[in-house]
Amino acid sequence: MSAASANPHPTRRLSSNAPLWWSLLYFFCLLCGYYVLRPVRDAMGASADAATVFPQAMIAWAQAYGLELRDFVLQVLFTCTFVTMLALQPVYGALVARFPRRVLLPVVYALFIACLLAFHWAFNAGVPGRGMVFFVWTAVFNLFAVTVFWSYMADVFDDAQARRLYGYIGAGGTAGAVLGPILTQWLVQPLGVANLLLVSVAFLAICVLCIVRLRPWAIRREREHGLDSGESAMGGSIWAGLKLVWQRPVLRAMAVTLFFSVGAATLLYNQQAAIAREFYPSAEAATRYFARIDSAVNLLAILTQLLLTRWLLNRHGVAPALLMPGLTLLLGFGVLLASPLPVMVAIVQVLQRAGEFALAKPARETLYTRVDRPSRYKGKAVIDTAVFRGTDLAFVWIHKGVALFGTQAVFAAGVLAAAGMTASAWSIVRAQRGLPGAAANLPSDIRSLRGEA
Template identity: 35%
Template sequence: MPPRRRSLPSTAFDLLNLRHGEAAPVLVAGLFFFCILSALMLLRPARDALGMESGLDSVRWLFVGTAVVTLLVNPAFGALVARLRRLHFIAATYAFFALSLVGFWALLAFAPDAVGARSGQVFYVWFSVFNLFVTMVSWALLADRFNSDQAKRLFALIAIGGTLGAIFGPWLASRLAGPLGTPALLLVAAGFLVTAIALAWLLVRIRSDRPDDALASPDGREPPRIGGSALAGIRAVFASRYLLGIAGYVVIMTVVATFLYFTRLQMVAAAESGLDARTGLLGSIDMWTQIAVLALQLTLTGQIIRRLGLAVALAMLPVAMALGFIGLALYGSFAVLILLEAANRAIQRGITRPARETLFTVVGREDKYKAKAFIDTFVYRAGDVIGAQTEGVLGRLGLALGGLVSVVVPLALVWAALGIWLGRAHQRAALEPVASGPH
């Protein structure tokens, strides 16, 4: 009996780094990320525009408030993880933020006179917490859903779904902010979150014919509750060199990203003065930078991680950011800013983020959710605070972009070295039982 001809499917699978049995979960995971990033990027221009209403100095202090709130929320999230099954605490997280969006919309729609600078600051802090937690939960689910080998091959592909959402969200914001007003964007984002809950449920219940597919059990049942202490994630980070290294990598990354963020706000503040106009301009910038992200993901991302390894992938962003800030200091303009943001997000979302999330595939399930929550929320926001205050001090000293470059370049060297160490530590840990985890 002659063998069946499957040259075309095999070629497509090879091109996408897919193996048989993986197409369905990858497709659902991509749609899941599409909804999450659509909701986030739909609201981000409105968050930035509202935050700028009280001036850039106020935004810097809002970063401090956000860091404090994320620290307070972490034990509550840890308690959810300990007491509820995985799908239940994921659904509870997304449902809470969706209901919060409805509440903000009701305030803006039915009590506009009660909305002022203080309300905008509250929304800014709330969104910043929302942004980190829904993204963290998404990646934690994927790190639980796919093993280390699958993560190296598939996370970059799955991230394309998020990038498409990150393009679609700002496009919607730029089109709807004018005719419908900024408040209407909140309800649209809530709808995306509700859809994401359904897709998360589907993702963990897809049956797989792969024997190494650790999460999707053949009978479709949920694994038992993780249990443990609500503060276990915080203790785990300081007890493990590996997790502490990831935290250090995240801190430096967010410090440098915050420098870029405030540079963008300053340029937008100088160009536009109205809330809706700033929302539209910020949305347009986001849309074009995400198109650059998609171009990289479709061409190079999967090959870079698979062929060059995590160490190189994690070191690429520090090098690119150092070179980008030097270029921005020499040729400061919107065009250069968009190029720098495009390079930053293309590498960060297309290469660095999938590589960084792969690091969590070799730790235990409790650390995937609890320690990761602490790193991706409080540690991340702590980096924001450090970056915002440092940028403010440099600005008051009159150093501007030249001063930022003098800080970014040394940080980038440490950042790149840490990325190389983490990549090698992951490679060693991947050969050990996941239960023991790296130290």
């Protein structure tokens, strides 16, 4: 039999793979662009020099009240991030309600590109306070840009496709996240910090191209499944996302899980920042240290995504992928209680972040393919931004208080957060059984035992 007769529709086969490749490129460029910036941001957060991070007027104001901002760098930065996120949440809600997808997504990324060009000028000009503004902006960029990406993926792919492809798409993003810190390590010395921002701009421009190229598949999927079209404005209140999270069990369970997950991660992040402040006092050395941590996280994540994630989601559903990161973190904090060595903090940090990226995140994102568009764009945005940064804010101050009782107390608090994360992940598993297509998404052997096709 000839190749042509064996595959009578070769163009159809190629076109069916096209959205996967465009999605891979999109996520690759998005995370590569972000991870070029992240070590710069982390170096700002770990800096003990308040004048590098904060405007002089803010430092003087704090000193007038007997406070030294260098002792509260992360606490102030996370507080500013949360306030900014709350202020932007209704703005994002208004954009989602009033503009169709074809306008909303390119505009969001165009705004991010414009901000990076402004930061390039600010870093070159040595504008005071640029460190604080850049730290806050990078956190906002990460959450909103990635949230928009996964919401868009839920428009392009249905649940069966998501469980089959999200592991690969996640691996594409992780490959970008691996390359980003490597680029930073290579380029920070010859280019300088300011010009690194232009590298990120180039990657975001490619993201806009991918958004445009994926649009036909999003339209096709909505027509085939009889869904509301994203080509029309969604309408509704700009605060609708908050109501959806409160009213819908699966969204509520995701919010609680994210609270404990981010809480545990924040405790580790603050402990890591304290280590960096002590052992890597210069901005360049701290940037390289954080870049090495990022590289280790992303290498482990991509191996997990390629070898384990797709098999778990297809064979066993979302439960193992949701539960394993919490159980691993529970064990990790237990080890830190017994052996609180700096190298162990780094190892647990790598395991925590890799588990979130490679297992928990793809598992949660597949569930958004089974909810309506308001839940995907409005409810998801509240969880991924306001809940995320609210938890950051709460736990960065919790760490400050608990750390007064010593390192062991921090790790004991981490054990409690990891236990809460595991318990609430199980509540997601239970809640998702009530979503459309629940029986069809059980593993095939379980469906056969129940007599289902």
